[in-house]
Amino acid sequence: MDRKYILKIDCPDKKGLIYNISNIIYKHGLNIEKNDEYVDDENAKFFFRAILSGDLNNLQLEKDLRAVLPTDANIILKAKERKKIIILATKESHCLGDLLLKYYSGELNTSVVAVVSNYDYLEELVKKFDIPFHCVPCDNFTRSEHEQKILEVLKGYKFDYMVLAKYMRILSSDFVREYEEKIINIHHSFLPAFIGANPYKQAFVRGVKIIGATAHFVNDNLDEGPIIAQDVIRVDHEFSWRDMQKAGRNVEKVVLSNALDLVLEDRVFVYNNKTVIF
Amino acid sequence: MDRKYILKIDCPDKKGLIYNISNIIYKHGLNIEKNDEYVDDENAKFFFRAILSGDLNNLQLEKDLRAVLPTDANIILKAKERKKIIILATKESHCLGDLLLKYYSGELNTSVVAVVSNYDYLEELVKKFDIPFHCVPCDNFTRSEHEQKILEVLKGYKFDYMVLAKYMRILSSDFVREYEEKIINIHHSFLPAFIGANPYKQAFVRGVKIIGATAHFVNDNLDEGPIIAQDVIRVDHEFSWRDMQKAGRNVEKVVLSNALDLVLEDRVFVYNNKTVIF
């Protein structure tokens, strides 16, 4: 069976891009198994993603593509392979547990290389699944000191994405820049509503009839990174904020898991602090 | 057939309220056709709503109820009757048209006494349904002057609620206070996200994956009144803000219509800038 490859391109739009790209793919004797394309008219920006199969010469294909694409095109071309993630968590187990279970049952299209936490609450759970657990306490350390210790742990692993599965510490700009578009967070509100601390309490006080969760890439601005996935559920006046929190956990874990699937399948482009998802 | 009555009570909670209330209803020979009750534990606040049938002596029943309820109890007791609404709109026809159609087909549990607008765009549509239309232009007038003219028109009608069916003018505090808990607005966002002007553009720029609409009572603070109903739909990167606006119109009109049904059936209590809905 032929190997499969992911090709992702984004660049300024111009006439004939599809023709030129498909022409080169065709000349390389590759098959396009799936292909999505989108043009952001307002910004004249072109997005393209294909799953290719066949016998691929990476260097030559990329070189030939560059020859017909605008000079500032971004090209990602790689074998469709199982990726690796590292998970950061704090005390709550629902998102972490859901990922561990899916990993255990073979449903998660990735390997979990380790779990890092600022507390030891989740150690027992993680060890049940035979995954390395690192407790990096934050108490009595500055943010910067704590992040240094986290970074040291991270450096011991190879991973493609970092998943914040209810990691309740704000990451510094310096930390985030090290892993641009590589950190996925689950926020327990329907962003941009209820930015900041305890969104369920905020939602309760405001009296909304729907609450939600948002998975997004982490960037410099807290809770303002590009949104990957969102979902909501209905609540009513009988919900205390604790009830909202409980009901919300089911949404949080599903939204995070869905967003992770999209990212792991290389279906997500980031552009203008938004996502294009095929 | 017996006449039907709505009884709504809210007061500080204390032991025996249900017993005392139902005892008095029973002694008056009335039947409780439906009864809902909710206690906000945090604030020790009691809410009660019943539909009664039988031969009712309003004054005596209310007097007997007051005798067993805390002194600051709010009691609403009235025949279950068709109410009247007046609609304010500006240029967009979807919410107004939906209400007119439902009124025409007998589905709307209310009479529409008139439509008032700051433009004449909607006059032709309103006249198709034989409803008085008042154009009260806002151009070249101060907010206060314009509102005075609106108030003059309103004074010519008897109505229970004022429905802002995409009325795109901010109402002054003075105006709003005249009609406390009597003005229902539809806001074209999933509040509290995207408060203020052009929420669809804001949603587009933020790159959310879900948009919505919110029906709320209007109070002093723009877009911050008690929420009655909300609903959402999914969008993706292919939606321009115009596409969001188009898709959102279907949500807006359904949310407004549903909220209006709840209000017209006296199912909504307002408390702490939130709603309790039975």
Place this chain on the structure above:
Amino acid sequence: MDRKYILKIDCPDKKGLIYNISNIIYKHGLNIEKNDEYVDDENAKFFFRAILSGDLNNLQLEKDLRAVLPTDANIILKAKERKKIIILATKESHCLGDLLLKYYSGELNTSVVAVVSNYDYLEELVKKFDIPFHCVPCDNFTRSEHEQKILEVLKGYKFDYMVLAKYMRILSSDFVREYEEKIINIHHSFLPAFIGANPYKQAFVRGVKIIGATAHFVNDNLDEGPIIAQDVIRVDHEFSWRDMQKAGRNVEKVVLSNALDLVLEDRVFVYNNKTVIF
């Protein structure tokens, strides 16, 4: 400004289709404004849709495409133009009224050439919008006789699609075959649940917690045509079947309107009694 064209192709899948199609489009000097493609792997079936702009020579483009496509390819190539619909209805006004309002406000991407009904209930409403109304009574006629009379009316109009906006008569196979993939129906259940008469009563008796509506192309088998769009809402034990019917109307009209938008924009392919929608 360049004119816009829709190109739809479906054919057996083979290597190089995207390249060959885009090559020809490129050679014709046309721009691909949007392009979607899907391959049904199981059946090795290829679907392609593009919006083209430029100066188009229909005959030559289609000829050139046929030369590179499998012999049994379906090609639709036409100017992106406003289409025409004819509406059939019976007594209920909500779906019809929603379409008329959208037509009136310019939101509906089509012209409504006429409304045909087996009763005269809706005549007054239709006439408000200055659209021809034809009452073709069904009482005292066989199905075949009645359909003959309907057909006579239909023959007086040019239209692209027939919309059954709660037309409560079953159409014969003969009738349906005259308008294959041209008749869009709204069914008041979440198909395939509750096929047949009075789905709201069926839903009530079964005690479901969610009800819905389904828009589909009409084929020989009642309620079994290719599904275009579906949506649902939550209900609970307090809903009588009349309450479900009332709540369901909002879903019905929105689902029908959304399905119609998809069809009118030529975004729908029918295949194996299912739809592929770009």
Place this chain on the structure above:
Amino acid sequence: MDRKYILKIDCPDKKGLIYNISNIIYKHGLNIEKNDEYVDDENAKFFFRAILSGDLNNLQLEKDLRAVLPTDANIILKAKERKKIIILATKESHCLGDLLLKYYSGELNTSVVAVVSNYDYLEELVKKFDIPFHCVPCDNFTRSEHEQKILEVLKGYKFDYMVLAKYMRILSSDFVREYEEKIINIHHSFLPAFIGANPYKQAFVRGVKIIGATAHFVNDNLDEGPIIAQDVIRVDHEFSWRDMQKAGRNVEKVVLSNALDLVLEDRVFVYNNKTVIF
């Protein structure tokens, strides 16, 4: 702090029930913390549920209630206590795992006394959570023989409810009758659509745009027991039935968990093969 009690009553409706019930509760010096009531008008059937607090004399309270209620009233009166469940599963881990995780984290309002399966696939997972696991193979046994062996295992435990967390065997009428209204099943379709085997394949073939899951009490008729909870998600033509199955797992586990919460809090009445849920 006072102990809390659940009182559930259902009986033929008659005038004064609320008064009579609340009178007796009041005379017993109990407080009504929450109280819901519903009358099914069509069948003149009354449903009542209250959470009581205070110093309760069970026998006397029930006796006093019986004295004022119709003779065939069902009364359930019991301390609000943590319940026990036993879980049956087969090979799939998502529903089971979700319950185990929630049990582990203290979120599940119940104890899991054991897991029983017709295969040993899930043994490793269950043992991670230190819960007894019983493998009762079905191969080479008749349904009746197999159920006898299951029953023997069940008899070794005390439990309030049996949860079929993707238990893929049909239970006989005899078995079901032993545990009337005590067995909760999760069905992987939006019932009553796609009754029977492999609903995802059925949904795929039918081309629906929405799939779902249904939690219900198990009765004699497969997939036809009283529905407790349902939820749905959107799918499109790109979903293979395997994709639907994967996406559906998230819905299944959340619906089952939500239904279980409702049952464990004694919020569910069964009547006419439907549920009344407060």
